Amino acid sequence: MFKKQFLLTRKNYPLIHGFIEKPIGGFYLQFHKNCVFTTARNSFCEVIILGELFSYTTPELTNQNILNQLIEQENLERFQAEISNYYGQYVVIYKSNTQFSVFNDACGQAEIYYTNNFENCASQVKLLQYILPLQQTDETYYTSKEFNKLKLFINNSTPFKQVKKLLPNHAIDVVAKRCSRFFPIKKLEQRDYKAVAVEVANMLKGYLKAISLRHKICLPITAGYDSRVLFLASLDLDCEYFVTQFKNMPDTHNDLVISKQLAAIYNKPFKVIKDVEMQPKDFDLNYSASLDFPLYLSPDLVGDKVIINGNISEIGRNGFYYCTKPNAKNLNIINFFKPHTFIQNEYKKWLDNNKAVLKKYKYHILDIFLWEQFMGIVHAKAKSQNKQLGVNVMTPYNSRVLLNTLLSVDRDKRDRMDNVLYNEIIAYLSKNNTKVLNLPINPSKEKSKYLKLKKLGLHKVYSTIKVKLKS
Structure with a gap:
């Protein structure tokens, strides 16, 4: 246990x-x-x-x-x-x-x-x-x-x-x-996105190399930004690449198609792992006895390898989009919960305790809210569950200096669906490989709609109104 x-x-x-x-x-x-x-x-x-x-x-x-x-x-x-x-x-x-x-x-x-x-x-x-x-x-x-x-x-x-x-x-x-x-304790100075892109790319390459010197590593690839950056940062390492095909995921799913195309550009061996659905009865009894209200999620079947995971990167990609002057009710909705008085009261406490200090040090409230109230709870829970299953998941983005460096770039250049900063990181790591640069990032109808709104300068207003109406 x-x-x-x-x-x-x-x-x-x-x-x-x-x-x-x-x-x-x-x-x-x-x-x-x-x-x-x-x-x-x-x-x-x-x-x-x-x-x-x-x-x-x-x-x-x-x-x-x-x-x-x-x-x-x-x-x-x-x-x-x-x-x-x-x-x-x-x-x-x-x-x-x-x-x-x-x-x-x-x-x-x-x-x-x-x-x-x-x-x-x-x-x-x-x-x-x-x-x-x-x-x-x-x-x-x-x-x-x-x-x-x-x-x-x-x-x-x-x-x-x-x-x-x-x-x-x-x-x-x-x-x-x-x-x-104990953080932040000083003003966040805005920096040029091109300089930051090079710095972050080299941080990730260094962290990945450090991990690979102690562990065998493997990396799941999707159609998104986070794993693409990690894939490119890992090219010089001994790393296995795969994608998980979940139940009801067709062979034409973007994660399956685009990840294969990306691996093929560099002639990297790549495999599709079929998700094995496990029921609560299939888990060791010590699993539920060792965890707080566990979820029964099937682990990736990768043996003794460390899984390199792209979570937490969302902090540097405006993961919670935009909302002008968010209040506790707005944060309740932004963090994907149905409206609940207790949740709103807790988020009001968080706002009251942190709003002034974050403003003083020039941090955006939604970036730190995502950092502390989503990553520090949702993904922390997932890591604890993986530990009990004997699955070692490492997330190289989980570095305060790296996250702080990402946040030093203006939010307009690190948009969730059209991230100028991440595009620059990808260009740097791929050495401007046109095949890589032409691969789409998570294409969808929702993204197309969002990009049209952004072109019209309406994406922030749209995001804010959407949250306010649901609150």
């Missing part, structure tokens, strides 16, 4: 089967034996990292190499700034003479839940339930059809009164017993 999970507690609880114990700062860390565990200490601090870090500038660096460099930072704030340069899916436990902090990777893909008294942290609420009696919340959302359908927590809430979820870009201060934002 609880594969690759962790538990950090003030009280010393009996060791969970298959876990290893390590004391730190008056607390007790238990972590699953298959966790990647790295630690370092010096005269002023001790740091533990659960998970992996990858350098794009020096791909050969190991976890230990990277942590040995990071620990030389003079304080927690400098440590957090420096670790943002690495890709990874990880939990950090940082203890110095004056500071004790717990935080995770850029988009919170390694989940952290904590109790209100700040004496317990874990990778899943269910692991906290394993040691503590938890009281269910009175909030009706968590017994509603909406929750039972998607099984997604809202904001930092959970179905239990004593437990909160740590959102991306936030850290737990164990000493002060509070949770606070």
Whole structure:
């Protein structure tokens, strides 16, 4: 049970089967034996990292190499700034003479839940339930059809009164017993999209090389931007390419046709994997026992290879489109939920807490909302589920420095359906290969309609009105 999970507690609880114990700062860390565990200490601090870090500038660096460099930072704030340069899916436990902090990777893909008294942290609420009696919340959302359908927590809430979820870009201060934002902390300067395209392309190439030096890798290709960029960034590596053909997906589906065409341009071996539908009864009983309200999704059949995934890139592609002066009701709709008072109240809290600071540092509210309230919840849940299935999924876009670099480009040039920045990245990585540049990106009637509206300068108004009418 609880594969690759962790538990950090003030009280010393009996060791969970298959876990290893390590004391730190008056607390007790238990972590699953298959966790990647790295630690370092010096005269002023001790740091533990659960998970992996990858350098794009020096791909050969190991976890230990990277942590040995990071620990030389003079304080927690400098440590957090420096670790943002690495890709990874990880939990950090940082203890110095004056500071004790717990935080995770850029988009919170390694989940952290904590109790209100700040004496317990874990990778899943269910692991906290394993040691503590938890009281269910009175909030009706968590017994509603909406929750039972998607099984997604809202904001930092959970179905239990004593437990909160740590959102991306936030850290737990164990000493002060509070949770606070540590990013952003400075103004986002706008940059030229062509320079950013080259920089991001080389970051992705570096991260992918670093991953490939530790793991066998494979990459699913679709007709979209995210996987196309990763495909082009991986051409020099030993990587297998495939596309998943889901049930009821015809052979003429864009993902099947265009991905084959892309691979053929570079004579790369390519295969179609038929999706194997699994029912809840087909899953190991430990799967549901180890996860919070799991969804039963069939894993890709790739053996011991790491799946390179394009998720999180949407943050740099205006994934939530446009909405002028969004309020909590608008955010409810934008994040694909049916209108619900609890959801709106939670998003109002998020807006009230973050609107001023994001405006101060020149970040668009929808970009950070997508980052924290979608990527940090939906895709984090998916990563946790994959861990329990023994499937290792890595998302090279999950790097704070990379995402920040993408966001430094004006939103007009990183439109979701007509992304000037990503087109430039593709041109750079393909060395302006006309065959690649002529391949369409997710062609559809919806896209054609959107591009016509954009040509008329009406796409932002249309997107805003659409959201407001549904709110």
